[in-house]
Amino acid sequence: MNDNPIGVFDSGIGGLTVVRELLRQLPGESVVYFGDTARLPYGSKSPETVIRFALEDASFLLSRGVKLLVAACNTASSVSMPALREFSPVQVVGVIEPGAAAAAGATVSGDVGVMGTEGTIRSGAYQAALRSRTEVRSVAAVPCPLLVPLVEEGWTDHPVTETIVSEYLTPLSSAGIDTLVLGCTHYPLLKPVIARVLGPGVRLVDSAEETAAAVKAILAEDGMLSEAEHGQCSFYVSDIPMRFQEIAQRFLGRSIPLVTQVDAADFPVQAAGRGIAT
């Protein structure tokens, strides 16, 4: 048993979709969340930059004594898992493998689609994770860079969003997919629109849900589940907390009373982890 918190990081607000699932599936666990709001978006940045940011984010969380790290950001997961695992003294869970495993379990035809940020799709991480599964016959992938700002604007059920989603997903419909991985923290909020556009024949795989299930399985296996009835949550961001607090409700399903601003650069990578060179 281990009552230390689970550390979750993301480029900003989107990782709260993973926290929401963690709280639903593991109500006794405490969570420390870090949103790198000063440096988002990660989705349009180079892999080298995203890896550096991810290690700094992890470093901050490790300094809070977390027992497990979750890279809740799909873009960060898609390029930084090897560096994070080398660096971190505690287990690191990303969102790519759980999402791909769930898609492999859900598909009947074997034709799977994935949507994500430019960085996630360019990395090829989802495509490789999906192709490594025997259940998957073909993978069609599309970058959808306009969707993150639309979700942050609250236009989750707006006609403009539906038009853009429809435009982005046309190649996936043409490819005849029966399963779609929502490969970005923000897309679970677009589930109703995506489902309308693709129709009932396509299953939507939410990597937040699957990631929380993977965390639960690891903690159970390692005997590290908390014994508490209710966990505590604390939230940290690298820019002023106002906007984060304003839109957190949408992602977490409840308001956040206290958000603390920190500077990720104050937590040099060498301080908390195993001190690999970046």
Ligand code: DGL
């Ligand atoms: N959190 C990012 C992801 O899941 C989306 C936002 C960003 O580009 O930073 O890929």
